[in-house]
Amino acid sequence: MDLSIKMLSEIPSVIRHHYQAGTINWPMGIYITLVHVIGIVGFTKIMECSKETLMWAFLLWPISGFGITVGVHRLWSHRSYSASFPVRLFLMLCNSIANQGSIYHWARDHRVHHKYSETDADPHNAMRGFFFAHMGWLYVKKHPEVIRAGKELDFSDLNEDPVVMFQKKLDPWFALYMCFVFPAQIAVKFWGESFWPAFFVAGALRYMLVLHFTWLVNSAAHLYGDHPYDVVSYPSENPYVSFFAVGEGWHNWHHKYPFDYAASEYGISSQFNPSKLFIDMLAAVGLVWGRKRGTAAWDMGRVRRDRDREAGVPLPKPAPRPWEVVKSNNSKQD
Numbered sequence: 001m002d003l004s005i006k007m008l009s010e011i012p013s014v015i016r017h018h019y020q021a022g023t024i025n026w027p028m029g030i031y032i033t034l035v036h037v038i039g040i041v042g043f044t045k046i047m048e049c050s051k052e053t054l055m056w057a058f059l060l061w062p063i064s065g066f067g068i069t070v071g072v073h074r075l076w077s078h079r080s081y082s083a084s085f086p087v088r089l090f091l092m093l094c095n096s097i098a099n100q101g102s103i104y105h106w107a108r109d110h111r112v113h114h115k116y117s118e119t120d121a122d123p124h125n126a127m128r129g130f131f132f133a134h135m136g137w138l139y140v141k142k143h144p145e146v147i148r149a150g151k152e153l154d155f156s157d158l159n160e161d162p163v164v165m166f167q168k169k170l171d172p173w174f175a176l177y178m179c180f181v182f183p184a185q186i187a188v189k190f191w192g193e194s195f196w197p198a199f200f201v202a203g204a205l206r207y208m209l210v211l212h213f214t215w216l217v218n219s220a221a222h223l224y225g226d227h228p229y230d231v232v233s234y235p236s237e238n239p240y241v242s243f244f245a246v247g248e249g250w251h252n253w254h255h256k257y258p259f260d261y262a263a264s265e266y267g268i269s270s271q272f273n274p275s276k277l278f279i280d281m282l283a284a285v286g287l288v289w290g291r292k293r294g295t296a297a298w299d300m301g302r303v304r305r306d307r308d309r310e311a312g313v314p315l316p317k318p319a320p321r322p323w324e325v326v327k328s329n330n331s332k333q334d
């Protein structure tokens with residue numbers, strides 16, 4: 001496992017390296033650090049909040065989570081289904097509460113992530129370890145390969161969506177308002193909460209936690225879990241991440257079949273996936289349509305795998321993970 005004391009102890013030298021190389025992304029680094037400071041202040045304000053505000057903060061987890069999973073991920077990054085204007089507008093508002101950069105920029109980075117997973121062109125390349133894939137990538141300037149790859153892909157579909165362009169035009173001010181101020185205004189208006197406790201708990205604390213839930217998909221779900229659909233790839237099936245990321249941790253399936261709107265093989269009865277349930281509910285009332293699935297492709301893949309297995313063809317072997325290579329080199333020296 002790469003999440004070792006050794007890796008943590010290397011953080012100061014990694015910081016020194018980036019400082020000397022001039023590759024620290026100061027504005028984003030300061031912003032992410034501040035987010036954690038006010039998020040931790042939020043912890044101290046929990047007792048000052050009414051039950052309604054705590055319930056509201058809790059509800060904002062799936063609300064802002066759907067803005068990421070149902071919205072910018074499955075709809076705008078992967079086009080795994082089509083959505084009517086009111087749904088796109090609603091998902092854009094949820095996405096702004098999640099405040100993870102504009103839909104346009106998130107989808108651009110995510111398409112690059114899929115095309116170049118675990119390479120220098122992957123914005124949160126898991127080969128560089130848990131911390132980099134989780135949040136370290138936001139503290140440093142993008143690798144030149146990431147910038148090159150971002151220029152090479154086509155984003156005309158995003159340019160043509162007025163909902164996406166509206167949010168991009170107002171970025172980052174609209175998202176900052178929706179993330180921090182709007183939740184507090186709702187609490188003040190509807191149940192008479194004081195502004196600042198609601199700001200710190202339903203805004204700052206909830207935001208910090210949902211950020212980490214999303215980042216777990218890039219870190220934990222790229223490093224720990226099973227690989228039933230593609231044994232060679234890093235992305236894995238991780239039920240814990242799925243819980244926190246409202247159904248987005250079935251990541252081995254997702255990287256194999258990124259066009260699948262469910263982002264998991266099974267339905268919600270066997271794999272926790274409230275994002276799929278929400279899309280299905282919208283489809284039942286005709287607000288979304290054209291939901292694509294990867295199950296037919298996997299049926300063929302499974303037949304091929306079983307046939308190979310019966311014929312004695314060995315399964316492809318994944319390349320050793322970087323920390324496994326380090327470990328075996330160390331044990332050779334011992």
Ligand SMILES: [Zn+2]
Nearest residue numbers: 217218235251
């Ligand atoms: Zn991924």
Ligand SMILES: [Zn+2]
Nearest residue numbers: 073110114258
């Ligand atoms: Zn994806």
